[in-house]
Amino acid sequence: MYAATDPDIPVPIMINHADMARKSITGKANRRFACYNPELMKELIKGQRLVNMFKGARERG
Secondary structure, eight states: OOOOOOTTSOHHHHHHHHHHHHHHTTTOTTOOOOOOOHHHHHHHHHHHHHHHHHHHHHHHO
């Protein structure tokens, strides 16, 4: 879920935030819903940085 409290945020970004919340519970059978919060974005960015670091390390041997 994403609470659309700011009408100036573009709809595609709102959808992206709701999708981030959904993905945060994918594979977790005991969770039925999730709400977006800014920490989800921070965790996503952190995870992507780790993936990029591993890819770079692998390419460098």
